[in-house]
Amino acid sequence: xxxxxxxxLTKTYANGNQALKGIDLAxxxxxxxxxxxxxxxxxxxxxxxxxxxxxxxxxxVEIFGHSIDSELEAAKACLGIVPQEINxxxxxxxxxxxxxxxxxxxxxxxxxxxxVEKYLRALRLWDRRDDTARSLSGGMKRRLMIARALVxxxxxxxxxxxxxxxxxxxxxxxxxxxxxxNAAGTTIILTTHYLEEAESLCRHIAIIDEGTIIExxxxxxVLRKLQREVFVLSLSEQLEEAPTLTGFETRLxxxxxxxxxxxxxxxxxxxxxxxxxxxIRVVSLRNKANRLEEMFMHLVENKGAAA
Amino acid sequence: MNIAxxxxxxxxxxxxEMVRVLRIWIxxxxxxxxxxxxxxIIFGNLIGRRIGVMDGFDYMQYIAPGLIMMSVITNSYGNxxxxxxxxxxxxxxxxxxxxxxxxxxxxxxxVAGGVLRGLLVGALVTVVALFFTKLQVAHPFIMISIVLLSxxxxxxxxxxxxxxARKFDDISIIPTFVLTPLTYLGGVFYSISLLPExxxxxxxxxxxxxxxxxxxxxxxxxxxxxxxxxxxxxLVFVVVLFSGCMFLMRRGIGIRE
Numbered sequence: 001x002x003x004x005x006x007x008x009l010t011k012t013y014a015n016g017n018q019a020l021k022g023i024d025l026a027x028x029x030x031x032x033x034x035x036x037x038x039x040x041x042x043x044x045x046x047x048x049x050x051x052x053x054x055x056x057x058x059x060x061v062e063i064f065g066h067s068i069d070s071e072l073e074a075a076k077a078c079l080g081i082v083p084q085e086i087n088x089x090x091x092x093x094x095x096x097x098x099x100x101x102x103x104x105x106x107x108x109x110x111x112x113x114x115x116v117e118k119y120l121r122a123l124r125l126w127d128r129r130d131d132t133a134r135s136l137s138g139g140m141k142r143r144l145m146i147a148r149a150l151v152x153x154x155x156x157x158x159x160x161x162x163x164x165x166x167x168x169x170x171x172x173x174x175x176x177x178x179x180x181x182n183a184a185g186t187t188i189i190l191t192t193h194y195l196e197e198a199e200s201l202c203r204h205i206a207i208i209d210e211g212t213i214i215e216x217x218x219x220x221x222v223l224r225k226l227q228r229e230v231f232v233l234s235l236s237e238q239l240e241e242a243p244t245l246t247g248f249e250t251r252l253x254x255x256x257x258x259x260x261x262x263x264x265x266x267x268x269x270x271x272x273x274x275x276x277x278x279x280i281r282v283v284s285l286r287n288k289a290n291r292l293e294e295m296f297m298h299l300v301e302n303k304g305a306a307a
Numbered sequence: 308m309n310i311a312x313x314x315x316x317x318x319x320x321x322x323x324e325m326v327r328v329l330r331i332w333i334x335x336x337x338x339x340x341x342x343x344x345x346x347x348i349i350f351g352n353l354i355g356r357r358i359g360v361m362d363g364f365d366y367m368q369y370i371a372p373g374l375i376m377m378s379v380i381t382n383s384y385g386n387x388x389x390x391x392x393x394x395x396x397x398x399x400x401x402x403x404x405x406x407x408x409x410x411x412x413x414x415x416x417x418v419a420g421g422v423l424r425g426l427l428v429g430a431l432v433t434v435v436a437l438f439f440t441k442l443q444v445a446h447p448f449i450m451i452s453i454v455l456l457s458x459x460x461x462x463x464x465x466x467x468x469x470x471x472a473r474k475f476d477d478i479s480i481i482p483t484f485v486l487t488p489l490t491y492l493g494g495v496f497y498s499i500s501l502l503p504e505x506x507x508x509x510x511x512x513x514x515x516x517x518x519x520x521x522x523x524x525x526x527x528x529x530x531x532x533x534x535x536x537x538x539x540x541x542l543v544f545v546v547v548l549f550s551g552c553m554f555l556m557r558r559g560i561g562i563r564e
Contacts, residue, residue, distance in 0.1 A: 013564065045564075048564065051401075051405045052404065052405065052563075053401055053404055053405065053563055053564070054563060054564040055559050055563050055564065072407075073308070073309065073407040073408075073409065074407070076405060076406060076407040077407040079405070081401075081405050083398075083401065085398060087397070087398035087399050087401050087402070088397075088399055089394070089397055089399040089402075090397065091330075092323075092399075096323075096326070100319055100323050100402070101402055101406070103315055103316060103318065103319025103320075103322075104316050104319060104320075104402060104403055104406035104408055105312070105316075105406055105407060106309065106311060106312030106313075106315045106316060106407070106408075107315070108315045148402070
C-alpha cells in the first residue's frame with residue numbers, strides 16, 4: 001500500500017513561475033521519507049498541493065489510495081501536516097488549539113479530551129495548556145504544531161522543516177518522538193535543511209531541485225554513491241607542511257589539524273599506517289561535512305552544470 | 308459526506324467563534340450598546356420630541372426596531388469578516404482547510420458565529436431601547452424570522468468580503484462605503500413615505516429597507532413595504548450569497564494559491 005502516490009504533478013503559479021515540472025513520487029506505508037532540496041526547489045509547493053492548500057496545475061495525488069480530486073475528505077482524514085511557517089492562532093490557548101483541531105476532524109467527547117492530553121503531554125506542553133500560543137517560545141510553537149497535526153492520529157504525517165530554529169536538545173527529543181510514532185506505524189515525510197537530521201531519521205530520500213526530482217532512492221543506496229569523504233584529523237602537534245600520503249589528498253589547517261580526502265579505493269587502516277610511519281600522532285578525527293550534505297551538493301551542482 | 312464529523316466540526320467552529328466574541332467583549336459587545344444608547348438619547352429623546360409621531364408611533368418607538376436591526380446587521384457582518392480574515396491573515400485558516408470537513412461546514416460555522424453575535428448585540432440593544440420606550444411585539448414569528456434571515460444574509464456577505472480581502476483596509480471598505488450608507492438610507496430613522504416619489508422608488512432598490520421595515524412590522528405592526536417582498540428578497544440573498552461562498556471555497560479564490 002502506498003501512503004502517498006504522486007504522478008506527473010505540475011504547478012505553474014499565476015506569475016508564470018513553474019514550481020513543479022511533473023514530479024513522480026511513491027512513498028510506502030510505514031516509511032520515513034526525506035524530501036530535500038534547496039530553497040525554492042518546490043518542496044513546500046508539493047506539500048501545499050498534497051494538503052490541498054495549493055491548487056495543482058496538473059497530475060494526480062493519492063493519499064492511502066484516496067485521490068485528492070475525487071475523495072478529498074477521505075484523503076484529508078489520513079493526513080497530518082506540520083507547515084514550515086508558524087500558522088497558529090496566537091491568541092488561542094494551547095489546549096484549545098489542539099482541542100479545536102480535534103473537533104475539525106470530528107473527534108468529540110472523552111476521546112477528544114484524551115487525545116489532547118496525550119499529545120500535549122507527549123510534546124511536553126501539557127503544563128502550558130492554559131497559556132496562549134503567543135506566549136510560547138519558537139520551539140514550543142513548533143511542538144504545538146506537531147501535537148495539533150497528530151491529534152487525529154493520521155496515517156501519514158508530513159513535516160515541513162519542523163526543527164528549523166529549534167535548539168539541539170529539543171531537536172533531539174523531537175527526533176526521538178518522530179522515531180517512536182514512525183515505529184508505531186505512522187508514515188512520515190520530512191523536509192529539512194539539516195541533512196544530518198534526514199540521514200539520522202529517514203530510510204528513503206528524494207531530492208527535488210527546480211521543480212524536478214533528481215534523486216529518489218533508499219538512503220543507503222544514495223550514500224553508497226558518494227565516492228569521496230573528507231576527514232579532519234586533530235594532531236598532537238602542528239606540522240609545518242602537509243605530509244604526502246599515497247592514495248590520499250592532504251591539506252594542512254590551523255590549530256594542529258590536517259584535512260585528508262579519501263577515495264573509494266583506499267581505507268582508513270592504510271591512512272593510519274602511513275601516518276604512523278611518518279611519526280604523526282592523531283588525537284581524534286571527524287568527518288569534515290555530513291556525507292549526505294556532500295551528496296546533496298554534488299547532485300544539485302552537477303544538475304546546475306548539466307543545465 | 309460524513310455527517311457526524313461535520314456536525315462536530317460545525318459545533319467546534321461555533322464554539323470557537325463564541326469564545327472569541329466573549330473574550331474580546333470590550334470590542335464586540337460594549338461599543339454597539341454605547342453607540343445605540345447615544346442614538347436613543349440624541350435622535351430619540353432630544354430630537355425625537357420635536358419630530359412627534361411617525362406612522363402612528365412616537366419617534367423613539369419608531370426608530371427602535373431600525374436601530375436594533377442596524378446593530379444586528381453590522382455585528383453579524385463585522386464578526387464574520389474580522390474572524391475569517393483574521394484567520395486568513397494569521398494563516399490559521401489552514402487548520403480548517405486541511406481538515407476533512409466540507410466547505411459548507413466552514414461557511415455555516417462562521418455564519419452561525421456571526422448570527423449569534425448579531426443576536427446577542429441585538430438583544431442588548433433591545434434592553435437599552437426598553438429604558439427609553441415601550442416595545443410590544445405585534446408579530447413574533449415575523450420579527451424572529453426576519454432578524455434571523457437578515458443576520459444570515461450579512462454574515463454570508465461578511466464571509467465573501469473576508470475571502471476577497473488581502474489587507475485589513477479591505478475589510479473596512481464595504482462597511483464604510485456600502486453598508487453604513489445603505490443602512491442609514493434604509494428607513495431606520497424615517498418612513499420612506501416622507502420622500503418624493505422618485506426617492507421612494509430609489510429606496511426600494513435598497514435591500515436593507517426591506518429588512519428594517521419587515522422587522523419593524525414584526526414589532527410595531529407598521530411597514531412601508533410588502534412583507535412578502537421582504538421574505539422573497541431575503542431568501543434570494545441567502546441562496547445567492549451561500550452559493551457564492553461555496554463557489555469561492557471550492558475554487559480556492561482568496562484562500563488557496
